[in-house]
Amino acid sequence: MSQALEQLREHLATIRDLNHAAGLLSWDQRTQMPRGGASTRAEQLATISRISHELFTGEKTLKLLDAINVADLPPDSDEARLISHTRYNYERSTKLPAEFIAKQSRVRALAGNVWEDARAKSDFAMFQPHLETIVDMVREQAELLGYDEHPYDALLNSYERGLTTNQAIALFDELKAGTVPLALKIAAMGDDGRDAPLHGNYPEALQEEFGKKVTVRYGYDWNRGRQDRSTHPFCTNFGRDDVRITTRFNPNWLAPALFGTLHETGHALYEQNIKPELNRTPLGRGTSLGVHESQSRMWENIVGRSRPFWEFFYGDLQATFPEPLVNVDLEKFYRAVNTVKPSLIRVEADELTYNLHILLRMELEIALLEGKLKVADLPEAWNAKMQTYLGITPANDAEGVLQDIHWSGMMFGYFPTYTIGNVLSVQLFDTAVAKHPEIWDEMRRGEFGTLLGWMRENILQHGSKFLPNELIKRATGRPMDAAPYVKYLQTKFGELY
Amino acid sequence: MSQALEQLREHLATIRDLNHAAGLLSWDQRTQMPRGGASTRAEQLATISRISHELFTGEKTLKLLDAINVADLPPDSDEARLISHTRYNYERSTKLPAEFIAKQSRVRALAGNVWEDARAKSDFAMFQPHLETIVDMVREQAELLGYDEHPYDALLNSYERGLTTNQAIALFDELKAGTVPLALKIAAMGDDGRDAPLHGNYPEALQEEFGKKVTVRYGYDWNRGRQDRSTHPFCTNFGRDDVRITTRFNPNWLAPALFGTLHETGHALYEQNIKPELNRTPLGRGTSLGVHESQSRMWENIVGRSRPFWEFFYGDLQATFPEPLVNVDLEKFYRAVNTVKPSLIRVEADELTYNLHILLRMELEIALLEGKLKVADLPEAWNAKMQTYLGITPANDAEGVLQDIHWSGMMFGYFPTYTIGNVLSVQLFDTAVAKHPEIWDEMRRGEFGTLLGWMRENILQHGSKFLPNELIKRATGRPMDAAPYVKYLQTKFGELY
Numbered sequence: 001m002s003q004a005l006e007q008l009r010e011h012l013a014t015i016r017d018l019n020h021a022a023g024l025l026s027w028d029q030r031t032q033m034p035r036g037g038a039s040t041r042a043e044q045l046a047t048i049s050r051i052s053h054e055l056f057t058g059e060k061t062l063k064l065l066d067a068i069n070v071a072d073l074p075p076d077s078d079e080a081r082l083i084s085h086t087r088y089n090y091e092r093s094t095k096l097p098a099e100f101i102a103k104q105s106r107v108r109a110l111a112g113n114v115w116e117d118a119r120a121k122s123d124f125a126m127f128q129p130h131l132e133t134i135v136d137m138v139r140e141q142a143e144l145l146g147y148d149e150h151p152y153d154a155l156l157n158s159y160e161r162g163l164t165t166n167q168a169i170a171l172f173d174e175l176k177a178g179t180v181p182l183a184l185k186i187a188a189m190g191d192d193g194r195d196a197p198l199h200g201n202y203p204e205a206l207q208e209e210f211g212k213k214v215t216v217r218y219g220y221d222w223n224r225g226r227q228d229r230s231t232h233p234f235c236t237n238f239g240r241d242d243v244r245i246t247t248r249f250n251p252n253w254l255a256p257a258l259f260g261t262l263h264e265t266g267h268a269l270y271e272q273n274i275k276p277e278l279n280r281t282p283l284g285r286g287t288s289l290g291v292h293e294s295q296s297r298m299w300e301n302i303v304g305r306s307r308p309f310w311e312f313f314y315g316d317l318q319a320t321f322p323e324p325l326v327n328v329d330l331e332k333f334y335r336a337v338n339t340v341k342p343s344l345i346r347v348e349a350d351e352l353t354y355n356l357h358i359l360l361r362m363e364l365e366i367a368l369l370e371g372k373l374k375v376a377d378l379p380e381a382w383n384a385k386m387q388t389y390l391g392i393t394p395a396n397d398a399e400g401v402l403q404d405i406h407w408s409g410m411m412f413g414y415f416p417t418y419t420i421g422n423v424l425s426v427q428l429f430d431t432a433v434a435k436h437p438e439i440w441d442e443m444r445r446g447e448f449g450t451l452l453g454w455m456r457e458n459i460l461q462h463g464s465k466f467l468p469n470e471l472i473k474r475a476t477g478r479p480m481d482a483a484p485y486v487k488y489l490q491t492k493f494g495e496l497y
Numbered sequence: 498m499s500q501a502l503e504q505l506r507e508h509l510a511t512i513r514d515l516n517h518a519a520g521l522l523s524w525d526q527r528t529q530m531p532r533g534g535a536s537t538r539a540e541q542l543a544t545i546s547r548i549s550h551e552l553f554t555g556e557k558t559l560k561l562l563d564a565i566n567v568a569d570l571p572p573d574s575d576e577a578r579l580i581s582h583t584r585y586n587y588e589r590s591t592k593l594p595a596e597f598i599a600k601q602s603r604v605r606a607l608a609g610n611v612w613e614d615a616r617a618k619s620d621f622a623m624f625q626p627h628l629e630t631i632v633d634m635v636r637e638q639a640e641l642l643g644y645d646e647h648p649y650d651a652l653l654n655s656y657e658r659g660l661t662t663n664q665a666i667a668l669f670d671e672l673k674a675g676t677v678p679l680a681l682k683i684a685a686m687g688d689d690g691r692d693a694p695l696h697g698n699y700p701e702a703l704q705e706e707f708g709k710k711v712t713v714r715y716g717y718d719w720n721r722g723r724q725d726r727s728t729h730p731f732c733t734n735f736g737r738d739d740v741r742i743t744t745r746f747n748p749n750w751l752a753p754a755l756f757g758t759l760h761e762t763g764h765a766l767y768e769q770n771i772k773p774e775l776n777r778t779p780l781g782r783g784t785s786l787g788v789h790e791s792q793s794r795m796w797e798n799i800v801g802r803s804r805p806f807w808e809f810f811y812g813d814l815q816a817t818f819p820e821p822l823v824n825v826d827l828e829k830f831y832r833a834v835n836t837v838k839p840s841l842i843r844v845e846a847d848e849l850t851y852n853l854h855i856l857l858r859m860e861l862e863i864a865l866l867e868g869k870l871k872v873a874d875l876p877e878a879w880n881a882k883m884q885t886y887l888g889i890t891p892a893n894d895a896e897g898v899l900q901d902i903h904w905s906g907m908m909f910g911y912f913p914t915y916t917i918g919n920v921l922s923v924q925l926f927d928t929a930v931a932k933h934p935e936i937w938d939e940m941r942r943g944e945f946g947t948l949l950g951w952m953r954e955n956i957l958q959h960g961s962k963f964l965p966n967e968l969i970k971r972a973t974g975r976p977m978d979a980a981p982y983v984k985y986l987q988t989k990f991g992e993l994y
Binding site: 012014018020021022023024028029032033034035036037039041043044046047048051221222224226238239240241244279389390395402407 | 510511514516517518519522525531533534536537538540541545548575649718719720721722723732735736737739741743776777882963
C-alpha cells in the first residue's frame with residue numbers, strides 16, 4: 001500500500017506541476033505577453049489542460065486510489081485526506097462526459113466574446129440567446145453532477161464544497177434582515193461627499209511603494225512573490241513559494257489600487273502559509289473560494305479599513321501624498337475609506353452594500369435554474385431587485401445585468417462565495433481576537449504577527465486538507481455563522497452614519 | 498495516409514506546445530520569478546520535459562511515422578521534410594538509453610554547481626574530477642549516437658546537423674591563416690584607448706529607448722515580442738508570434754546592452770519571420786545554432802558596426818547621450834565600436850579575435866575527446882593556446898579555462914557554431930548585397946527592409962525545413978565558405994589598424 005501511495009503522490013504531483021505551468025501561462029498572458037501571442041497561447045493552454053485532465057481522469061488515478069485502503073490510515077492524517085479529496089474530485093470529474101465539456105468550452109468561448117460586445121453596446125438582446133443556452137447547460141450540468149435537495153447545490157459545490165442552497169438562502173436572509181434597512185437608510189441620506197480625500201493627485205509609483213510597505217508588514221514574503229499590473233487584479237500561484245499578485249493603478253484615485261493590493265495580499269498570505277508538506281499535492285491550495293475570500297476581505301476590510309490600522313499608517317500616507325491629504329485628519333480619512341454609497345457596479349461596492357449585489361445575483365441564478373424566471377425577463381428582474389435592495393436603478397444593461405463576466409463563463413454558483421468570504425472573515429477574526437485581545441494593540445503598532453499566526457495555525461497551513469465546514473468548526477468551535485458579520489456591519493456603519 | 502499525417506501533426510503540435518510551455522517557465526525563471534520559487538520551478542520544468550520526451554520517444558510517434566510513405570510526398574514539400582526531420586530526431590532520441598540521460602542530468606546539475614564555485618575561487622582542481630567524468634560521458638555519448646569518421650562529428654551534429662569535424666577543422670585553418678597574423682599585429686600595437694567614447698554616463702532608460710528605436714527599424718515586431726532584463730542576455734520564443742529578447746544594462750558602458758540588443762534582435766527576427774504554416778510543428782524554429790548565429794551576428798556586427806548604419810543613427814545617439822559623445826565625431830565613434838583588443842574573456846571579444854577563442858576551445862575539445870589531452874593538463878594547454886593565438890595569458894583559471902559554462906553542461910561541440918555563425922553571416926550578407934546593391938544606401942537612410950526581405954525569402958521563412966548545408970547552398974549557390982568572411986575581416990580591420 002505504501003508503494004501505491006507513493007505512486008499516487010507522484011502522479012498527482014505531475015498533474016499539479018502541469019496545472020501550475022498552465023497557471024504561469026495564464027499569468028503571463030494577463031501581465032506580460034505581447035498581444036500577438038494570444039492565439040498560440042490559447043493552444044498551449046488547451047494542450048496543458050487537456051493533458052492534465054487526461055492524466056487525472058485516466059484509469060491510473062482510479063487504480064492507485066483503489067490500491068490504497070484509506071481505512072488503514074489515521075482519519076486526520078494528510079494521507080487519508082489526500083485520498084478522500086482525490087477520490088471526490090476524481091468521481092466528480094468523471095461525471096461530466098467529454099462531449100459535454102467540449103460543448104461547454106465552445107459555448108463559453110463564443111458567449112464570452114458576445115458578452116464583451118453586448119456589454120460595450122449595452123445590448124442585452126445580443127447576449128440573450130447565448131445565456132439561454134448557458135442556463136440550459138447549467139441545468140444539465142447540475143443533473144450530471146447530482147445533488148440531494150436542490151440542483152443549485154451541485155453548482156455551489158463546484159466552488160464551496162459542502163455548501164447547500166438552503167444554507168446559503170438562510171445566510172442571506174439573515175444578512176438581508178440585518179443590513180438592507182441600514183443600507184436603504186444611508187441611501188436615503190444622499191451622498192455627503194465624504195470620500196473626496198481619496199480622489200486627487202496620487203502618483204502611481206508612490207501608491208505602489210506605499211502598498212508594498214503595508215504588505216511587508218502584513219507578512220507577505222516578497223522573496224516568494226511579486227506584484228505586476230493587469231486590467232483585472234488577481235492573485236495566482238505556482239506552489240506556495242511563488243505567489244503573485246496583480247494590481248490596477250489609477251493615478252487620481254487612491255482606493256482601487258490600495259485596497260485591491262491589500263485584498264490580493266490576503267489571498268497571497270493564504271497560499272504562502274500552506275504547510276510545505278502539501279506542496280505539489282492537490283491539498284496544497286486554499287480549501288474553497290469562500291475561505292479564500294475570508295482572508296482577502298479580512299486584510300482588506302476588517303484590518304485595512306479599521307481605525308487601529310490607520311492610526312499606524314496614516315501619518316506615512318499623509319507624508320507620501322501631501323497634496324490631497326494635507327487638510328484631512330485621521331478621522332476624516334477613516335470615514336472616507338468607509339464611505340457607504342449604494343452603487344450600480346458590484347466591484348466598486350462598499351462593505352455594507354456589497355452583499356446585496358451578491359444576494360440579487362444568487363436569487364436570480366436560483367430563479368433561472370428553477371425555470372421561474374426566463375432569460376428574456378432577466379434585465380427587468382435585475383433592475384427591480386436593485387431598487388428593492390439598494391434603492392437605485394441602472395440606466396442601461398451595461399451597468400446592470402451585463403456587468404459581470406461570470407454568467408458568460410457558465411459560472412453559476414460562484415457569486416455566493418464572495419459573501420461567504422465576508423461572513424467568515426468576521427467569524428474568524430473575532431475568534432482570533434477573543435483568543436488574542438492584543439491583536440488590536442499590535443495593529444496600532446503596525447504589527448500583524450499574532451493575527452497572521454492564528455490564521456496560519458488554524459486555517460492557512462491546512463490548505464485543502466479539511467472541508468470548509470469542518471475547518472471553520474475546528475477553528476471557531478461552531479459552523480459558519482452570519483451573526484458576527486451582521487453585528488460587525490451594524491456596529492461599524494451604525495456609528496459612521 | 499493523410500489521416501496518419503494529420504495525427505502526426507497533432508501529436509507533434511502537442512509536444513511543441515509542451516516545449517513552449519517549458520520555454521516560458523525558463524524565461525520566467527530568468528526574468529521574473531521570485532527567488533523563492535526556484536526549487537518548485539525546477540520540478541515543474543522536469544515534469545514538462547519528461548512528459549514531452551515520453552510523448553516524442555513513445556511508440557505513437559514511430560507508429561505514425563511508419564504509417565506515412567514519405568516517397569509519396571513531393572520531396573521538397575513541408576510534409577516530406579516534416580517527416581524526415583521527425584524521423585531523424587526520433588531515431589537520435591532513442592539512441593541514448595534512459596539511464597544515460599538520467600545520469601547526464603545528475604552529473605550536469607552537480608558539475609554546474611561545482612563549476613560556479615570553482616570559477617568564483619579560481620580553483621580548477623575542484624572542477625577537475627567532474628570534468629573528467631564529463632569527458633568520459635561525452636565519449637560514451639558520441640559512441641551511442643554514432644558517427645562516420647570522427648567521434649566529434651556526433652557531438653557537432655547535436656547543434657549543427659551535417660557538420661563534420663573535418664569540415665570544421667578546414668574552416669578554422671582558413672580562419673587561422675587569414676586572421677591570426679592580423680590579430681597578433683594589432684595586439685603588438687598595444688591599446689590606443691580608442692574605445693573610450695563607449696564608457697561614460699549612459700543612463701539605462703535612454704539606452705533602452707535608443708536600442709528599441711533601432712530594433713523597430715530592423716523590423717522586430719514589438720506586437721509579437723518584448724524585452725526584459727536578465728543576467729545573461731538571450732532570445733526565446735513560444736511560437737513565431739511571441740519572440741522575446743533580454744538585455745543586461747551597464748549605465749557606464751554603452752556597448753554591452755546596445756550590441757547585445759542588436760544581437761538578440763537578430764535571433765528574434767529569425768523566429769518572427771518563419772512562415773506561419775510551420776507554427777506548432779518541429780520545423781517552426783531556426784534550422785541550426787550556426788544559421789541562427791549568422792542572423793544575430795549580421796545584425797549586430799555587419800550591419801550594427803558598419804559606417805552606413807552609424808551615418809544614420811549617430812546623430813540621434815549623440816543627441817541622446819551628449820555628455821560622453823559631445824566631442825566624438827562619427828568616424829571616431831565608428832572606430833570605437835570596432836576596437837580590436839585581444840582579451841581573455843570570450844564574451845567580451847571583438848569581431849576579429851572572437852573566433853580565436855572558439856578555435857582554441859574546439860581544438861581542446863577534440864584533443865580531450867581523442868585522449869591526446871588529459872583534463873589535468875587542460876589549464877596549461879589553454880594558456881599556451883591563448884598565447885599563440887592572442888598573445889596574452891590569463892592570470893588565473895577563472896579568467897582562463899573556467900570562464901565558460903558549456904563544459905559543465907556537457908555541451909561539447911557547441912562552441913564551433915558561434916564561428917559558423919560568423920562565417921555564414923558574411924556569406925549570406927554578401928549574397929544579399931550582390932543581388933540588391935541598394936542595401937547599403939537603404940542602411941544610410943535607416944531602412945533595412947530589402948536586407949530583411951532577402952533573408953526572410955531565402956533563410957528565415959523556411960525554419961528547419963532545410964538542413965543547414967542545403968539551405969546555405971540554396972540561398973548562396975554554394976556550400977559554406979570561409980573566404981568572404983576572412984576577406985571581410987581583413988578589409989575592415991586592415992583599414993582600421
